[in-house]
Amino acid sequence: xxVSPPALPPRSAPLPDGxxxxxxxxxxxxxxxxPFPSLQAPTPLVERAYPEQAEPFAPAGGxxxxxxxxxxxxxxxxxxxGSCWYLSGTRPEEGPAHDGNLINSGGSAKRIVIGxxxxxxxxxxxxxxxxxxxxxxxxx
Amino acid sequence: xxxxxxAAGPRHAEFExxxxxxxxxIWAIAYARSMDADLALDVTQESFLKLWKxxxxxxEIKNPRAWLIRVARNLAEDYAxxxxxxxxxxxxxxxxxxxxxxxxxxxxxxxxxxxxxxxxVLEQLPVGDRDILTLRYALDYDAPQxxxxxxxxxxxxxxxxxxxxxxxxxxxxxxxxxxxx
Numbered sequence: 001x002x003v004s005p006p007a008l009p010p011r012s013a014p015l016p017d018g019x020x021x022x023x024x025x026x027x028x029x030x031x032x033x034x035p036f037p038s039l040q041a042p043t044p045l046v047e048r049a050y051p052e053q054a055e056p057f058a059p060a061g062g063x064x065x066x067x068x069x070x071x072x073x074x075x076x077x078x079x080x081x082g083s084c085w086y087l088s089g090t091r092p093e094e095g096p097a098h099d100g101n102l103i104n105s106g107g108s109a110k111r112i113v114i115g116x117x118x119x120x121x122x123x124x125x126x127x128x129x130x131x132x133x134x135x136x137x138x139x140x
Numbered sequence: 141x142x143x144x145x146x147a148a149g150p151r152h153a154e155f156e157x158x159x160x161x162x163x164x165x166i167w168a169i170a171y172a173r174s175m176d177a178d179l180a181l182d183v184t185q186e187s188f189l190k191l192w193k194x195x196x197x198x199x200e201i202k203n204p205r206a207w208l209i210r211v212a213r214n215l216a217e218d219y220a221x222x223x224x225x226x227x228x229x230x231x232x233x234x235x236x237x238x239x240x241x242x243x244x245x246x247x248x249x250x251x252x253x254x255x256x257x258x259x260x261v262l263e264q265l266p267v268g269d270r271d272i273l274t275l276r277y278a279l280d281y282d283a284p285q286x287x288x289x290x291x292x293x294x295x296x297x298x299x300x301x302x303x304x305x306x307x308x309x310x311x312x313x314x315x316x317x318x319x320x321x
Contacts, residue, residue, distance in 0.1 A: 020309050021277075023317075027255050028278035031177045036164055039185050041155045041192050 151195060159188055162205050165289055166212045168278055173216035175263055179194035183219060187212040209289070254317055261311045269304040272297055 166187055171180035187208050194201055201207045262270060271290060275281040283301070287294040 017305070017309075020305055022252070023258065023312075024273065024277040024308075026251075027258050028274060031166070031171065031254065032164070032278045033177060033181055036167070037181065037185075039156070039159045039188055041152050042189070077205065079243075140214075 153191060154190070156197070158191075158204055158208075162208060163188070164279055165205075165275065165281075166208050168274040169209055169271060170212045170216040171278070172274045173213065173267055174220050175259060175270075179219055180216070183212055183215045186215055205289075206291075257315050257317050258308075258312065261308055261315070264311070265304060265307065269300055269307075271302050273304055276301060 162183055167184045170183035170187075172179060174180055174183070190211055191201065191204060191208060262273070265273075272286055275286045275287050275289065281289070283294045283297040287297045290297075
């Protein structure tokens with residue numbers, strides 16, 4: 001009894017040229033999108049070059065709304081400056097009546113000077129050399 | 141929604157005409173690198189949008205087709221590299237050549253299997269050969285057209301096409317691929 005060798009996997013003959021062409025054509029045609037989708041430019045260049053001709057985000061009120069908003073902005077700025085001027089107390093008619101005494105305008109009380117130089121008795125004595133003012137700084 | 145190109149300006153009309161004329165060729169260039177039709181379409185559209193941005197920036201491109209081909213090649217290669225990092229050698233949807241989970245009729249199943257094997261063999265070919273095959277069989281370009289598009293001579297196109305077909309026939313025979321019924 002003879003044992004036959006295991007059969008090799010079948011190797012088909014090379015495809016004839018016509019068959020290969022048909023196969024390739026069918027494959028590539030199936031891959032190509034059909035219909036090929038169109039593409040439009042996001043925004044036309046002319047719209048940016050001439051904004052008066054096309055304003056995509058123009059409000060319904062036409063050109064009145066930008067003018068109104070500018071007037072409102074100008075009024076707001078004017079009010080802001082007016083308030084600043086009023087609160088700063090630089091009105092000319094109130095200037096001479098104020099003598100700078102914040103506690104008693106009669107002049108008998110002690111005058112407080114804000115932002116003035118400290119008196120010598122208020123200044124702490126300087127540290128001796130090698131000693132830091134703060135205990136934590138000594139350890140550094 | 142479609143717009144009237146002439147109403148939107150000459151640049152807009154030129155852009156759409158350019159897309160109509162070269163869109164498929166750019167797709168073929170991208171497809172030859174990615175072997176993925178959807179990705180190739182994304183690359184095509186992205187390339188054209190880049191062209192539009194260049195125009196918007198005021199840059200003048202003397203040869204838009206050559207510029208688009210170069211951009212599409214770079215984009216497709218970048219995508220292929222990132223896809224390789226994510227998925228390995230094959231994107232998941234291309235495994236076994238089956239691109240959809242939907243049930244298919246038997247004939248379509250056989251055809252998809254054959255196409256899957258063909259895709260595997262095509263992926264082993266050099267990119268230059270795939271460029272030529274895609275332009276020849278997807279777009280029916282002849283050798284002079286392919287030569288002009290790829291800036292090579294027509295004889296080289298013939299030689300590479302012949303060699304690519306020969307390799308394909310051998311490899312498909314080794315895999316036992318049968319002709320389509």
